[in-house]
Amino acid sequence: MRPIWATVIATWSLFAVLAILAWTRPQPASxxxxxxxxxxxxxxxxxxxxxxxxxGAATSHAxxxxxxxxxx
Amino acid sequence: xxxxxxxxxxxxVARSAGxxxxxxxxxxxxxxxxxxxxxxGNKRGKLLLGWHQTLMWTGLAMVALHGGALAxxxxxxxxxxxxxxxxxxxxxxxPVAAGIVTGWLMLALAASFHVRRTIGQGRWxxxxxxxxxxxGIGLYHALNVGTEFSGARGLIIAGALAAPxxxxxxxxxxxxxxxxxxPTRPAPEPTTRPQAESRPAVPA
Numbered sequence: 680m681r682p683i684w685a686t687v688i689a690t691w692s693l694f695a696v697l698a699i700l701a702w703t704r705p706q707p708a709s710x711x712x713x714x715x716x717x718x719x720x721x722x723x724x725x726x727x728x729x730x731x732x733x734x735g736a737a738t739s740h741a742x743x744x745x746x747x748x749x750x751x
Numbered sequence: 752x753x754x755x756x757x758x759x760x761x762x763x764v765a766r767s768a769g770x771x772x773x774x775x776x777x778x779x780x781x782x783x784x785x786x787x788x789x790x791x792g793n794k795r796g797k798l799l800l801g802w803h804q805t806l807m808w809t810g811l812a813m814v815a816l817h818g819g820a821l822a823x824x825x826x827x828x829x830x831x832x833x834x835x836x837x838x839x840x841x842x843x844x845x846p847v848a849a850g851i852v853t854g855w856l857m858l859a860l861a862a863s864f865h866v867r868r869t870i871g872q873g874r875w876x877x878x879x880x881x882x883x884x885x886x887g888i889g890l891y892h893a894l895n896v897g898t899e900f901s902g903a904r905g906l907i908i909a910g911a912l913a914a915p916x917x918x919x920x921x922x923x924x925x926x927x928x929x930x931x932x933x934p935t936r937p938a939p940e941p942t943t944r945p946q947a948e949s950r951p952a953v954p955a
Contacts, residue, residue: 681801685809689771693813696767700899701758 762827765820766898768813769850773893775810776857777912779803780886783879784919788926807861814854846895849888856885886916 720728782803785791791799818834821827829847833840837848860882867875893900894909 681805682808685802685805689775689809689813692771692774693767693816696770697763700763700766704758704763 759824759826761820761824765817765824768817768820769893769897770899772810772813772817773889773912775806775813776853776886776889777916779806779810780882781915781919782806783882784916784923788919788922790919790922790926804861804864807857807864811854811857811861814857818851818854843896846892850892850896853885853889853892856881860885883920 716732718730718732720730722728782799786796786799786803789796821829822831822834827842829840829842833847834851837851838844840847840851860879863870863875863878870878890909890913894905897905899905900908
């Protein structure tokens, strides 16, 4: 009977410690949330405009096709 | 599987089994010392001796689980040689070797209960002193590589485990053991019945 009791105590102790360790396990750090920024854009005529920039927003970048350099 | 990827099961089982194994080893050593010092009396000696032996085997089973989980842990990559052979571990070989030696000593101590009559009481008692070594280097192993034993928390846990053992070792050394008394013979039964019945009644 004694070995059975010892096995029961050991098993429950193991599960209890396992549960505590799993519960208190540090979670992996998540990626920081993107913070929107603001930039001041000055126009040609001297006016200033405040533009809010969303860093997380995936926007397609407009690219300009370079023209071939004229020969000669 | 998603769960297996997110929760390091082998790592958590290894840590839990290591903690439970150290606790069982501590209780077993404490019980052995309590028996040796006879602080708990002689009446329950047989019962406590049984628990002393059983807890050593149960602690050994936890050590086996601790080593097996570490051998299978995909991050630590000890392998079975790394957890069975002292010094073969690729990470912090000395403290890990202390843990492996503790496990082997626990196996020898647990097995020694069954060969006690074969090897004789004197040798068995001499061999039993290895339990102090096992406890000491097991604690060293826990303090150096145990995740739960880092910082002040580790010192508090180690102190709580070492305190009863240390106190009982001092008691074992300082308290003089009672000298063995020769077995006393029971008083001989009276061969003749007392003469009370034949006594003449006292007149009122």
